[in-house]
Amino acid sequence: MxxxxxxxxxxxxxxxxxxxxxxTAAVHAAAWKATFDAFLREREGEQFRPFDAVTDYDEYVDGLPRPDGVRTFLASRGIELPEGEPGDPPDAPTVHGVGNRKNDLLLATIRTGGVxxxxxxxxxxxxxxxxxxxxxxxxxxxxxxxxxxxxxxxxxxxxxxxxxxxxxxxxxxxxxxxxxxxxxxxxxxxxxxxxxxxxxxxxxxxxxxxxxxxxxxxxxxxxxxxxxxxxxxxxxxxxxxxxxxx
CATH class of the missing domain: 3.40.50.1000 (HAD superfamily/HAD-like)
Incomplete structure (x- = not known):
């Protein structure tokens, strides 16, 4: 050696x-949690089970391209969304829409808190x-x-x-x-x-x-x-x- x-x-x-x-891993995890929790709360109602920023992040989204992270985590909850388009607005109920919502939150955090x-x-x-x-x-x-x-x-x-x-x-x-x-x-x-x-x-x-x-x-x-x-x-x-x- x-x-x-x-x-x-x-x-x-x-x-x-x-x-x-x-x-920035913790910043990514927090942005994913905020994104998925808002999505799941609306989708699951009383059955809402939050995204775990440690376990779910490590297993389903860490290191993956953003759309893959959306697909992989939601599949773990039995949810499938239409792909949509890369330019989808962050409120669109599509893979790219959810991913763009996460990215907006991430960029806002980076701009305000630095890296x-x-x-x-x-x-x-x-x-x-x-x-x-x-x-x-x-x-x-x-x-x-x-x-x-x-x-x-x-x-x-x-x-x-x-x-x-x-x-x-x-x-x-x-x-x-x-x-x-x-x-x-x-x-x-x-x-x-x-x-x-x-x-x-x-x-x-x-x-x-x-x-x-x-x-x-x-x-x-x-x-x-x-x-x-x-x-x-x-x-x-x-x-x-x-x-x-x-």
């Missing part, structure tokens, strides 16, 4: 955004780059660039594969490995020479199915065993544990 806590053959590092680089970064992650990325490794951010979020700019970290990544790029290239999101594979390709390397850094179980699945050289699980939610079960080679609480920093 190198000073960075990585196998010698690793040439590039692919970082998830929410929960790995930024402290925080995990300082241990930023220092680790700087160390990775100082050692000559290339870096990419891989996120299902369509707001990835705005978030990176908000924390002054856009220049820390050679490549950005986010929800906007995935839509343009017709790449399926996590747990499929396609977005990570696209990042590796754009960095000029292959999966075997890339390390993936993820906090979501869907991201672990993507790392495993894509046969990446090393997969690091970042345990922000007390799911260490699950991260290993879904394909992590190593699990840390913070990337500072991997070394490479002064």
């Amino acid at each position: 190198t000073q960075l806590g990585l196998p010698e053959e690793i040439l590039a590092c692919l970082f998830d955004l929410d929960g790995v680089v930024t402290k 925080e970064a995990y300082e241990g992650t930023l220092r680790y990325i700087e160390a990775v780059r100082a050692h000559g490794l290339r870096t990419a951010v891989v996120s299902s979020s369509a707001n990835c660039r705005d978030v990176l700019r908000a924390i002054g970290a856009e220049d820390l990544f050679d490549v950005r594969i986010d929800g906007v790029v995935a839509a343009e290239r017709h790449l399926p999101g996590k747990p499929h490995p396609d977005t990570f594979l696209a990042a590796a390709h754009d960095l000029g390397t292959d999966a075997a020479h890339c390390a993936v850094f993820e906090d979501a179980l869907a991201g672990m699945d993507a790392g495993r199915s894509g046969r990446f050289g090393y997969v690091v699980g970042v345990d922000r939610a007390g799911q260490r065993d699950a991260l290993y079960a879904h394909g992590a080679h190593r699990v840390v609480d913070d990337l500072a544990e991997l070394g490479g920093q002064a």
Whole structure:
């Protein structure tokens, strides 16, 4: 293992955004809860059962593209909605409408409360780059660039594969490995020479199915065993544990 806590053959590092680089996972979870609770309260009436911002978030929406999160969670409640269109208003009873409602709430929270970064992650990325490794951010979020700019970290990544790029290239999101594979390709390397850094179980699945050289699980939610079960080679609480920093 190198000073960075990585196998010698690793040439590039692919970082998830929410929960790995930024402290936005809790903001996402809160936005999903507000969205789904309002929808379910109207739909279920006296049988209303709220969205759990820990269990339901981890199992059904964390790491997934927004429409997939809507479909997956609602399917767990036996609910199916028409797809609608990406431009549906946030009150439309469609998959895209519910997703857009969540995104509006998220953006409002980010605008009013700002975005925080995990300082241990930023220092680790700087160390990775100082050692000559290339870096990419891989996120299902369509707001990835705005978030990176908000924390002054856009220049820390050679490549950005986010929800906007995935839509343009017709790449399926996590747990499929396609977005990570696209990042590796754009960095000029292959999966075997890339390390993936993820906090979501869907991201672990993507790392495993894509046969990446090393997969690091970042345990922000007390799911260490699950991260290993879904394909992590190593699990840390913070990337500072991997070394490479002064």
